[in-house]
Amino acid sequence: MSSRLSIALAAGDGIGPEIMDATLELFKAAGVMNHADFIPVEMGAAVFAKGNSRGMSDHAIRTTEECGILFKGPMETPKGGGGKSINVTARKLWNAYANFRTFKTLPGVETVYSKAGIFIDMCVVRENIEDTYGGVEHRLSNDMIQCKRLISAPGCDAVHRFAFQTARRLGIKKAACVHKANIMKMTDGLFLDRFKAAGRDFPEIEQSDVIVDALCMNLVVKPQQYQMLVLPNLQGDIVSDLCAGLVGGLGFAPSANIGNHISIFEAVHGTAPDIAGRGIANPTSLILSGIMMLRHMGLTVPAANIENALLATLESGVRTGDFGDKTKPSLGTRDFTNAIVERLGNTPKTVAAVEVPAANSKLPERAPTPTGQQVIRTFKNVVTHVGGCDIYLDTPLSPLALAEEMQRVCQDTPFKLTLISNRGTQVWPTGSVYTECVDYYRVRFELKENVPPGSFGQSRCVALMDKVSEAFTICSYELLRTFDGVKGYSLAQGQ
Amino acid sequence: MSSRLSIALAAGDGIGPEIMDATLELFKAAGVMNHADFIPVEMGAAVFAKGNSRGMSDHAIRTTEECGILFKGPMETPKGGGGKSINVTARKLWNAYANFRTFKTLPGVETVYSKAGIFIDMCVVRENIEDTYGGVEHRLSNDMIQCKRLISAPGCDAVHRFAFQTARRLGIKKAACVHKANIMKMTDGLFLDRFKAAGRDFPEIEQSDVIVDALCMNLVVKPQQYQMLVLPNLQGDIVSDLCAGLVGGLGFAPSANIGNHISIFEAVHGTAPDIAGRGIANPTSLILSGIMMLRHMGLTVPAANIENALLATLESGVRTGDFGDKTKPSLGTRDFTNAIVERLGNTPKTVAAVEVPAANSKLPERAPTPTGQQVIRTFKNVVTHVGGCDIYLDTPLSPLALAEEMQRVCQDTPFKLTLISNRGTQVWPTGSVYTECVDYYRVRFELKENVPPGSFGQSRCVALMDKVSEAFTICSYELLRTFDGVKGYSLAQGQ
Numbered sequence A, B: 001m002s003s004r005l006s007i008a009l010a011a012g013d014g015i016g017p018e019i020m021d022a023t024l025e026l027f028k029a030a031g032v033m034n035h036a037d038f039i040p041v042e043m044g045a046a047v048f049a050k051g052n053s054r055g056m057s058d059h060a061i062r063t064t065e066e067c068g069i070l071f072k073g074p075m076e077t078p079k080g081g082g083g084k085s086i087n088v089t090a091r092k093l094w095n096a097y098a099n100f101r102t103f104k105t106l107p108g109v110e111t112v113y114s115k116a117g118i119f120i121d122m123c124v125v126r127e128n129i130e131d132t133y134g135g136v137e138h139r140l141s142n143d144m145i146q147c148k149r150l151i152s153a154p155g156c157d158a159v160h161r162f163a164f165q166t167a168r169r170l171g172i173k174k175a176a177c178v179h180k181a182n183i184m185k186m187t188d189g190l191f192l193d194r195f196k197a198a199g200r201d202f203p204e205i206e207q208s209d210v211i212v213d214a215l216c217m218n219l220v221v222k223p224q225q226y227q228m229l230v231l232p233n234l235q236g237d238i239v240s241d242l243c244a245g246l247v248g249g250l251g252f253a254p255s256a257n258i259g260n261h262i263s264i265f266e267a268v269h270g271t272a273p274d275i276a277g278r279g280i281a282n283p284t285s286l287i288l289s290g291i292m293m294l295r296h297m298g299l300t301v302p303a304a305n306i307e308n309a310l311l312a313t314l315e316s317g318v319r320t321g322d323f324g325d326k327t328k329p330s331l332g333t334r335d336f337t338n339a340i341v342e343r344l345g346n347t348p349k350t351v352a353a354v355e356v357p358a359a360n361s362k363l364p365e366r367a368p369t370p371t372g373q374q375v376i377r378t379f380k381n382v383v384t385h386v387g388g389c390d391i392y393l394d395t396p397l398s399p400l401a402l403a404e405e406m407q408r409v410c411q412d413t414p415f416k417l418t419l420i421s422n423r424g425t426q427v428w429p430t431g432s433v434y435t436e437c438v439d440y441y442r443v444r445f446e447l448k449e450n451v452p453p454g455s456f457g458q459s460r461c462v463a464l465m466d467k468v469s470e471a472f473t474i475c476s477y478e479l480l481r482t483f484d485g486v487k488g489y490s491l492a493q494g495q
Helices: A017-027 A045-049 A058-067 A088-093 A153-170 A187-199 A212-220 A235-247 A286-296 A300-315 A333-342 A399-409 A457-468 B016-031 B046-048 B059-065 B088-094 B153-170 B187-199 B211-220 B233-246 B284-295 B302-313 B333-342 B400-411 B458-468
Strands: A006-008 A036-040 A069-072 A097-105 A122-129 A137-139 A146-154 A176-181 A208-213 A228-231 A255-258 A261-266 A385-393 A413-423 A425-428 A439-447 A475-484 B007-008 B037-038 B069-072 B098-104 B123-129 B137-139 B144-152 B174-179 B206-213 B227-233 B253-256 B263-267 B384-394 B416-423 B426-429 B440-447 B473-483
Touching: A006 A058, A006 A146, A017 A286, A017 A300, A017 A333, A036 B473, A058 A069, A069 A286, A088 A261, A088 B137, A097 A153, A097 A235, A097 A286, A097 B440, A122 A153, A122 A235, A137 B473, A146 A153, A146 A187, A146 B187, A153 A176, A153 A187, A153 A228, A176 A187, A176 A212, A176 A235, A187 A208, A187 B144, A208 A212, A208 B426, A212 A235, A212 B233, A228 A235, A228 A286, A228 B333, A235 B233, A255 A286, A261 A286, A286 A300, A300 A333, A385 A413, A385 A457, A399 A413, A399 A457, A413 A457, A439 A457, A439 A475, A457 A475, A457 B440, A457 B458, A475 B137, B007 B137, B016 B302, B016 B333, B059 B069, B069 B284, B088 B253, B088 B263, B098 B153, B098 B233, B098 B284, B123 B153, B123 B233, B144 B153, B144 B187, B144 B263, B153 B174, B153 B187, B153 B227, B174 B187, B174 B233, B187 B206, B211 B233, B227 B233, B253 B284, B263 B284, B284 B302, B284 B473, B302 B333, B384 B416, B384 B458, B400 B416, B400 B426, B400 B440, B416 B458, B440 B473, B458 B473
Parallel strands: A006 A036, A006 A069, A069 A261, A122 A228, A176 A208, A176 A228, B007 B037, B007 B069, B069 B263, B123 B227, B174 B206, B174 B227
Antiparallel strands: A097 A122, A097 A255, A137 A146, A146 B144, A255 A261, A385 A439, A385 A475, A413 A425, A413 A439, A475 B473, B098 B123, B098 B253, B137 B144, B253 B263, B384 B440, B384 B473, B416 B426, B416 B440
């Protein structure tokens, strides 16, 4: 590897500067600085305090975009005042679509599982942009609020491709797609389908799928059965923190947010303001994130050396005050780091050492900087036909009274009323007297029997909506279409 | 208690009949039949096989509705063929809005946590109807599928009220609301707000809230810190299975689905077809669900006696083949049950015995059967004003090209284009070149500065939509309103 690497560096708030100093000290001793420059940038509390609601200076944004890599310590999001989480902003701004976290039982870090003799070595790949994390929410009636859960085919493809490529690169033998496709049949069904499609190019990796609730039970009973889990955003958020708990908490688990242009490596634990500046913070999570970053950049030799030295240090009982055998003395951040530096070149004895490769890998090629937002697409040339529409009404009427009104409205249109549902349960034409309704109904109109699908476009639906709006508040609307002949909408429970 | 109780009884599939026989045997020995009649009903595989897609006969539905209580064994949902899960149908059909599950470390049931000396005694109350479980899904473009996440104020109120009343009834001292309101600010924000509102009537119960991912980490690290967790549907689904894992799996955790009219008590584990009919199945989960049912019906004396006998049996090392000390012999279902019957009147020695009350409690009063669907309401007399609309387009255009078109469309209307977002991230008027877009955009129109809110109703929005639809496919639409002056819609990331 000839060319030097540049990394934007944001130390973070609270204990951030201390643990970042420690990590850089270790990097230096391991020869990382022979290959890479770290360029400090301004992010976090100080930037928020200047009234910048993103918490990062323009220079920080530009530098990160030039480097393509950001290494960051923990940061605070100010409560109130419109400041937004830097993590969330960064993922969205830079399209860091995959969150990658590894979880490994560390020697000297006692957990419920280590006490039971269970050794954990797994990773989680989480989709980082879609799902309910788009934050698209609407109050639709006095009593009803909606959040849109969005899952796209190209969004799924990006994360699945990253997962399988990572499994191949790291020698991970099996990957499981985690989902709730038995309930969210279309959205999580798509996530699962695209996992299977992407997996066809990786036949050497054993592939399976598991429902998220069953997975969480399995994880607490027998976590060692999993190697890589691939999940949608919310489920991935929950499961990755669960997995952190299995190995001792967020202080012992690294995290990366991976994009095609910019990737972010960070400690996900808090800023621990209570112990900030006292020189006693535990830098393990940031060191592990740094190791992950070095591997990502092709610096596989120092990554392996640092990891072995860290493992050798932990197994010798060296510890900071937050973990380990409390009967033994604990070290400050600096001494803890020096203990790792002293062990560079050593390998651990009680756990498997990481193999040190003969040379660093090739520097990964960076995609050219886009000049404008790209539209990414998976399914093209699909034939769609309009089949009707779902209209959502804000009304306190009973289902029967509403059905009468709606049948009148659609009388002289190509549509008939086929369904009224409330909170997903059909309440007309059939329903149970026990179903309790709220002031937000879905009314479904579909083509009359004698009207073939594809007879016309959406204009008749908009005209119908116009008619309905004369007497009712329409809070929401969806066009019903077939895609290559398959209905693009679910049936109601009971329909 | 003078009047007799009636309970609809569905033994279930696979091992269902064996474990149900065992449970009824135990009930009989404990004197339950002096107070209650069990009326067998047809549900499950045999009913599905007759082509009934609900898996329950009309008689079963009628009987359950008359009794108000259904006690059921595990049931299969046939794969394919349109058969629907009986559990889901029952919750929706009978509005069983709260799922209640308890998790308690049992003597003789070894788990990772029992080995670490951690004793678990907690419960989960899960909202059972709303969230993404309404199954309202639409394919909105070639590449984008949406699932509606719906959270209503009366839906929240019902589950929170049940949770607090249950805590009071069972002497539970603290309850935590679990949520993801830092991301789903409006929907989970509502869930959390209504928890706090309901909690005001229960000042003796310590109340707190915790974000779901942090909770899951805490649960694997230190589960004994929680007593009652109250969650929205999906998060509750995940967390309750996680908790089952903490105490040894679904075979050791009871479950109830509670409604105002009909409540369902069931074993949530599978039908175990591989061992069905061999007389070796473990009836513990169904017995525990039965104990929960007896308490719910006011039969607190036999409930306590059976629970004490079960605990005394388990602590003595009596076991079925699926758990316990494998060096000791295991019993079949019948002998395991007889061992419990023999211990009726005994109390456990190694764990706390359940207090046996002097007399059964009063039979709970049942609400009168509704004659039609009720509309339940929380917020009334709210003043709403139209502020614009979000229109969602299926288009492969770039954000800039789309913005030009949309500005032209709204030129002679009271609206201006304020925002275009893609997957929740703002891409116009500002945005990052790194944001990757899919073929599904949100376009936000809001009132021009000189138009005061409340100047007109929704008709101008529908007219605008009509104009947009001349050149674009509108896959979705939402009315933007203020409710008592507060915006009923979220801003985009970056807005």
